Amino acid sequence: MPNSVWKPLKQSAFWLLVAVLLLILLFPFYYALVTSFKSGPSIFEVDVLPRGFPLDNYTSIFEEQSFARNILNSLFVSVSVVAVSLTLGLTAAMSLGRFRFRGRRMMLLAVLSVSMFPQVAVLSGMFELIRVLGLFNSGFGLIFSYLIFTLPFTVWVLTSFIRELPIEVEEAAIMDGAGPWTLLTRIFLPLMLPAMVTTGLLAFIVAWNEFLFALTFTLTNDQRTVPVAIALITGGSEFEVPWGRIMAASVIVTVPLIALVLVFQRRIVSGLTAGAVKG
């Protein structure tokens, strides 16, 4: 085929593919948004465009249930998980990536293998552990249990990142008179910021969306996090599934994630590629 025909064809095929992908990815969210403005039986009518923007569903989840409280719980748990994962991850990565000691490989493998168990497999054991520690029905129990998801990849990503930082940069700083603290705060942290933003964000998303542990380890509504709270949103009667409210709540909790990703977008990309290019 001549080039003049082939090239536009290829280009339109490409954009068509992109459009289909975007549609598949975004349609569920869009439909949730549309549904969140509906109430009563109109839920079951299929509409592509919303007919109006009544905020009844949005106000009712705050007024009739303690959704604000649930959001605060989620924020507290997720932010703490990020902070703890990054602190532990960074210090662990410094020792695993910079010092040679006996059992280092074993330790790295152990960290990795933790993340291989399915969640259900650790559920009952974790339950016992949390009860023994007296963390049942509390945010701290959730923070503690989420670390088994977030720490492995945080430690792995940060360790491989630290290994790629040339050791001579560190030695140059030592010659310049930097102690361990200066080294960490003025050399390591700025250099690792992209990796930390990326892993931190992933940890946040994991903690924000987690359902099974949150359901199992909390009892009362004032301790619940958002995913569980949404699942347990009650309708007007026992037989009504309140889709409108559920969708309104889903939209509310998705917004912070989108905002975070947009804010840190540039850093995430540079973090991912920095790791990718260097190997």
Add this chain to the structure above:
Amino acid sequence: MGAVTLKGVRKRFASFEAIKGIDLEIEDGAFCVLVGPSGCGKSTLLRMIAGLEEISEGELSIAGRVVNDIAPADRQVSMVFQSYALYPHMTVFKNMAFGLRLAKTDEGTVEQRVRDVAEILRLTDLLDRKPKELSGGQRQRVAIGRAIVRNPKVFLFDEPLSNLDASLRVRMRLEISRLHRRLGTTMIHVTHDQVEAMTLADTIVVMNDGRVEQVGSPRDLYDRPANTFVAAFIGSPAMNLLSARVEPKGLRLEKAVDPGYLPFASAANLDDHIVTVGIRPEHFEVLEKGSDQDGALGFEIDVVEDLGDTRVLHGVLAGGPDCTVREPANAEIRSSGSRIFVNILEDYIHVFSQDGHRITHQ
């Protein structure tokens, strides 16, 4: 005062001994170059002086003070790394100011010193750039600048030019030489490059397998190598080392089928029976065709390498050992397979005992 003194310095990595006892005295203001084959411990020695590697045994003093247990930053030495090791997230200015600021120098002085040094190294226009926006040569200059601003007593350079291309290397070599004259600070410089060593150094330290083989001026090392290792290491193409038998008439090359005698008047004074004879390729005199000088040796040319200014002939000397001869390129063209005659002046013959030590004669 920036003299560096090592007394019986050793370095052990677990069971492996990388530095096997080094005694060395580097005078204040000297330009000392460490050379030696890969893995002989040059970097290790330099890093011990810097304080980045602990000293297993022995004593290291800088400017008259024993510094074995003193932190790197307090030894008043600066190091330039082979990979430059600039701080990637800081501008050139901040890279150079980092050490000064950590030492709590007041901001006015920092600004002043960095600008002065930037002036010397022609970095003034680059002060606001990040390392990734610089060329290799510019990065190298920043690395050197970062070392200079702290006004150290000793500079340590670990193969600072090896990442640069040939022409830039020559320019930076000159620049380092100029810098040394200007600052007058003691410099210790590790290199693989013969020419770099010969041109920069006023003292060359030849190392091998964790030990010092010889210390001396470039001239000393070239004219009077203490052993066959130094003889073979200094000079390019390398010195010919040929085994010879001591006979009353002179030194007779082993394996030679021709008479194969080297002129050596004091042969009779040698105690050894078999010695190693060292002759630099450039010290052969290639005889004109037809002239049949007394004592000339036949040379069978195998390969000719034309280097532009000189020509290197690889071949067989006197029908026996392999040998390299260098002659000016303006001599007549020679083809491989042809046979010429060469002559050797007695003054240019080095004699080593069989275990490799120089035999002093006369």
